[in-house]
Amino acid sequence: MKSHSVYLHIPFCRHLCSYCDFNTYAGLEEHIPAYIQALCTEIEFVAEYCEQQIPVHTIFIGGGTPSILPVREFGKIFQTISRVFDIQEHVEITIEANPGRLSYGYLKSLRDLGINRLSLGMQSAIPEELRLLDRQHDNYRTEKAVNDARRAGFGNINLDLIFGIPDQTPLSWQMTMDLALSLNPDHFSLYSLSIEPGTPLNDWLGEGLISEPDSDIAAEMYELAEARLHEHGYQQYEISNWARKGDGLGLMSCQHNLQYWRNLPYLGFGAGAHGYAGENRTVNVSRPDRYIEKLLSSEVDSSQNDISYPSTPATTRVTVISQAEEIKETMMMGLRLTGEGISRREFHSRFGTSLEEVYGGEIEELLGLGLLEWDQVTSERLRLTPKGRLLGNQVFQRFI
Numbered sequence: 001m002k003s004h005s006v007y008l009h010i011p012f013c014r015h016l017c018s019y020c021d022f023n024t025y026a027g028l029e030e031h032i033p034a035y036i037q038a039l040c041t042e043i044e045f046v047a048e049y050c051e052q053q054i055p056v057h058t059i060f061i062g063g064g065t066p067s068i069l070p071v072r073e074f075g076k077i078f079q080t081i082s083r084v085f086d087i088q089e090h091v092e093i094t095i096e097a098n099p100g101r102l103s104y105g106y107l108k109s110l111r112d113l114g115i116n117r118l119s120l121g122m123q124s125a126i127p128e129e130l131r132l133l134d135r136q137h138d139n140y141r142t143e144k145a146v147n148d149a150r151r152a153g154f155g156n157i158n159l160d161l162i163f164g165i166p167d168q169t170p171l172s173w174q175m176t177m178d179l180a181l182s183l184n185p186d187h188f189s190l191y192s193l194s195i196e197p198g199t200p201l202n203d204w205l206g207e208g209l210i211s212e213p214d215s216d217i218a219a220e221m222y223e224l225a226e227a228r229l230h231e232h233g234y235q236q237y238e239i240s241n242w243a244r245k246g247d248g249l250g251l252m253s254c255q256h257n258l259q260y261w262r263n264l265p266y267l268g269f270g271a272g273a274h275g276y277a278g279e280n281r282t283v284n285v286s287r288p289d290r291y292i293e294k295l296l297s298s299e300v301d302s303s304q305n306d307i308s309y310p311s312t313p314a315t316t317r318v319t320v321i322s323q324a325e326e327i328k329e330t331m332m333m334g335l336r337l338t339g340e341g342i343s344r345r346e347f348h349s350r351f352g353t354s355l356e357e358v359y360g361g362e363i364e365e366l367l368g369l370g371l372l373e374w375d376q377v378t379s380e381r382l383r384l385t386p387k388g389r390l391l392g393n394q395v396f397q398r399f400i
């Protein structure tokens with residue numbers, strides 16, 4: 001059986017940021033113990049209904065704010081996971097955290113539990129930008145979180161940064177990059193702000209209180225970041241992600257996210273979590289109270305005989321993925337990988353047909369537009385050009 005990744009969703013935050021449209025809720029912390037019990041029940045359900053013990057090489061605890069959980073709740077999760085899955089020797093275990101409330105003691109406890117990668121939502125170093133985004137931390141807390149994490153033994157730290165914030169300038173972005181680089185993280189994820197319906201930021205935009213981010217300035221910031229990160233020895237491996245070389249000189253890429261971009265199987269547990277396993281894409285019920293009810297109510301016991309892997313009592317949608325769809329998804333996600341791209345050989349061995357047979361016309365056209373290129377040494381890998389990275393959506397549309 002192929003090795004899987006595991007995603008665990010923790011849908012709780014102390015406070016909602018102004019741009020956030022993730023599946024997360026403030027003020028529901030009292031439900032945390034029941035939620036973790038439900039999460040462990042869901043994990044056990046999948047393990048029990050799968051014929052073999054599933055090999056797992058990455059675990060990602062995302063949210064929400066997973067660092068809102070008391071350490072004992074992580075203990076329960078890891079006891080369950082290590083009992084039911086076949087955890088691989090060099091498993092990568094990531095936790096997302098907000099810099100605001102982390103302490104050395106808390107980080108050390110997480111590290112002792114085996115969590116070995118920390119992803120911090122720094123977002124910006126400019127106080128006005130952090131205020132606009134309604135983030136609950138400042139630069140002192142970010143620097144302290146990174147230093148405490150290093151002392152606690154985290155050898156793999158990611159910083160998330162946002163560009164394209166209203167009224168952000170190339171100069172303020174440069175200042176954010178400078179502070180972030182001075183913290184010497186192992187990995188960067190840079191996101192272009194997208195203002196989503198239903199968020200306070202969208203309301204403020206509608207009321208004329210803030211101005212629409214300028215896409216040309218955002219593109220300038222992206223190019224500036226590419227140059228700065230390159231100067232500092234970080235290598236881009238995905239449209240929004242950069243990593244530096246580790247001690248073994250391999251790139252410290254996020255192995256969990258690589259599983260998504262390579263369109264390989266992962267199990268998603270928790271409210272609103274998505275999964276992709278056994279040729280099915282699954283989606284769970286979004287609200288934490290409904291999730292708890294579905295997994296812990298007695299009615300589940302009587303009806304669960306009808307539910308089979310990879311579905312669980314919390315699954316609300318299952319989509320069977322045909323080979324044609326799998327090919328499209330593999331192209332869309334694989335082309336995000338700026339170095340690796342799509343391998344001709346791997347494509348053929350996975351789908352039994354060649355890249356040119358399926359997409360000859362589209363590839364020729366995109367090569368002609370300067371948006372795609374074959375790697376120069378072997379012509380084995382098809383990938384985005386620097387121009388293609390800026391216009392990624394135009395490329396991906398051709399493969400839908």
Ligand code: SF4
Pocket residue numbers: 012013015016017020021022024063064065098121
């Ligand atoms: S911390 Fe993250 S998940 Fe929570 S509200 Fe802010 S952006 Fe959303």
